[in-house]
Amino acid sequence: MKTLYFDCFSGVSGDMVIGALIDAGADPVKLVEELKKLNIEDEYELTWKKVVKNGITSTKFDVLLKNHRHEHEHTHDHAHTHTHNHDHEHAHTHTHDHDHEHAHTHTHDHDHGHTHTHEHTHTHDHDHEHGHEHVHTHDHHHHDHRSYKDIVQLLEEADFSEQVKDTALRIFKKIGEAEGLIHGVPLERVHFHEVGAVDSIIDIIGTAILIHQLEIEAIKSSPIPVGTGKIRIDHGLYPVPAPATLEILKGVPIEHSEVRFELTTPTGAAIVAVLAEEFGSIPSMKVRSIGYGAGTKTFKDHPNVVRVIIGE
Template sequence: MKTLYLDCGMGAAGDMLTAALLELLPDKEEFLRELNGLEIPGVTVSGEKIAKCGIQGMQVTVKVNGTEESEDMHDHVHEHAHDHNCEHTHDHDHGHIHDTSHEQAHVHHHVHSHHHHSGMHEIGHIVQDLPLSEKVKADILAVFSLIAEAESHVHGVPVKEIHFHEVGTMDAIADITAVCLLMDKLAPEKVIVSPVHVGSGHVRCAHGILPVPAPATAYILRNVPIYGGSIRGELCTPTGAALLKHFATGFGEMPVMKTAAIGYGMGKKDFDTVNCVRALLGETEETGDTIVELQCNLDDITSEAIGFAQEQFFEAGALEVYTIPVQMKKSRPGVLLTVMCREEDKDIMLKLFFRNTTTLGVRENVSRRYKLSRTIRKVDTEFGEVRKKVASGYGVTREKYEYEDIARIAKEQEMNLEEVARRIDMQAGRKAED
C-alpha cells in the first residue's frame, strides 16, 4: 500500500509541508512552474536547497506582490467586531515571540490601502477560479473550513463573520493549494502523521499573551496526539494543523515500510534540533493478520445457553461468533458454533467453550485474514459529535457512521437511521459549498 509518513517532531507549517512533499517529486522545478502558472493573485512561489544541522532539504518562499510574508500576516484572521490592534500573531516560521502592535499597525495600513479582508465566501471564489480539478479545490476549501471553524469557536462568532487578512490570505492560499496539489500528485493510499510537537510557552500579541498551542491550533488538533517540550515558541500553525487534520488517515509511530523517497521541508528559524517536517513515501504491506477459527457441533444445548456463551466470547475479545444450523448423527438437528479470535486469545476461548457449552471437543483452523485499514474520525454535526469509520486499502475507501451514534440520535430525534445519516451528509455538503 502506498503510504506517506509525516514526521512532525518540530511541528508543521504550510510552507514546511509544501517543501517536504515537493522533495518527493522527481521534477521539482516543473511543479513550481505549474503552481505559479495557476496565477494565484499576486503570488509567486520559489524553492531552494538549504542545509540545517548538516542535513540538506528544501525551503519554500511565498511572495505576495513581490514581498515575502511576515509572521504577522500569516494565519491571520479577525472578526468584524474585533479591534485591529489586538490580533493574534501566528509564527509562520517557528520560535518567534514578540509584541506586534507597531508592526501590525503597519500591516493593517498596508492591507486597508491595497486589499480587503477575505471571508470564506471570497476565498471560495478565488479557489473556484483556479485551473484545478474539483477534487483539489474541494480539499483546499475543506482545509480553510477547518481553520475558519476553529477561529469561529475561539472568537465566539459565526464562521461567516471570520475574515482573513487579504495579504496573509494569499500566502495561506498558496501554501494550502501547494500541499493539496502535491497530495493529489503523490496520491498516497494512507497518510500516517507522527504525534505533533506544538512547542511551548506563550505567544505575545498587542492585546495580551496567549498560550502555545494557539487557541485555534489547539481546537483543530482535538483528538490528535500532540505534545510540548523544551522549545519555546509556536511550532505548529493553524494552517499546518488543518492540513495534517484533513489528510491524515491516522496518527502514530512510523509503520514498517519500504521507503522510496524522503523529503525534508525546512522552516526559517534555527534550533539545536533541525527545524523541519520530514516526509517519507513508500510501501507498507496491506493490512493482514493471522486469526484462529474454533468450532464445535452441538445438539444437546439450549438456545439460551448458546446465547449466553456468545456474550462471554465477545466480552473476552472474540472477533466474531456465529452459529449455523447443521444435521448431526442420528438425524438430530444441531448447530455449528464458530468463534474467530486472535492467536493470543485462543486459550481463553477454549476455556469458555468447555465452560459454557456441552461440547467434548473443539476443532481449530488457522487462517490468514486480509482487511482494510480502519480509522475513526469525529464529525461535528447539528446533533453533536458523531464518529465515522473510515476503511481504506487495496485501492478502495469506505466510510460509515458509527451505528451507536446514529442510533442514539435517531432515538433522541424520533427519526430512522437513514434520515439521520442523510441529514449529516446534507450538512457536510452545505459546509463544502460554503
C-alpha cells in the first residue's frame, strides 16, 4: 500500500506541504495546468525553486498574487504581515505587502545562498483591474473576501475529479468550522480573509491534486509542533498556537516546542488533521521517495522544512 508520512518536526503550512510533495516527485507543471480549472489564474502566479535551509536542500513553493494596485500583494497562508526579501535568480527583489487577518510583522530573509535556483514562473498575463473584462461563469469576489460558500461554489464548478474535490472540500470545511466556532458565526457565513485568500485556496486544492497525482493510499503523520509565545493579530496579542489552529488540531497529538514562533498555520493544520489517519513515529515501510518543503522563516538551530516520506 502506497503510504505517505508527514514528518512535521518544524510544524507545517500549506506552502511547505506543496513544496515537499513537488520535492518528492509530484509534477508541478501538471499542478499549474490542473489549477487552471478554477478560472482564477489571472489572480496569481506560481513559483517553485530549490533553496537550502540549514544545510537541507528543499523546495520553496510560492503563490505570488497579481494585483495591479500594488506591485505584488502576496498573501501568506498564515495571515500575517511580512516583509520578504526574496533573492530571485533574476535579481529583482520583490517586497510583498501582505494584507492579513493576523497582521503581525516579521522580516524574513531567505537563505537561497548558493543553490542552483530553478525558478519556473508561469505567468498568465491578463491585464486586470477589478471590474475585469473577461467575465467568468461564476461571480468571484476579490480574493480577500471569498466566503466559505464562494469557495465551495468555485470547487463545485471546476472540472476536478471527485476525489480531488472531496479532499479539498473536507480541508476547507475543517478550517471554516474552526473559524466559525471561534468568531461565533455559522459555517455558511464564515468570511475568510485568510482561507479566502488565493494562496490558501491554491495550497489546499493543490495539495489535494498532488496527493491524488502521487496515488497515495494511506497517510500518517508525526505529532504536530505548534510553537510557543505570542503573536499580534488584528484582535490584539494572542497566544501561539492561534485559536483557529488549536481548534483544527483537536484530536491530533500536538507537541511542545521551544521555538517562539507560529510553527503551524491553520491551513497546514487542516491539511494534516483531515488527511492523516494516524499519528506517531515513522511507520515500517520500504521508502521510495523523500521530499523537503521549505517554510519562509529560517531558524537558528533547526531547518524550517516539512519532510514527506513515501513508501510501500
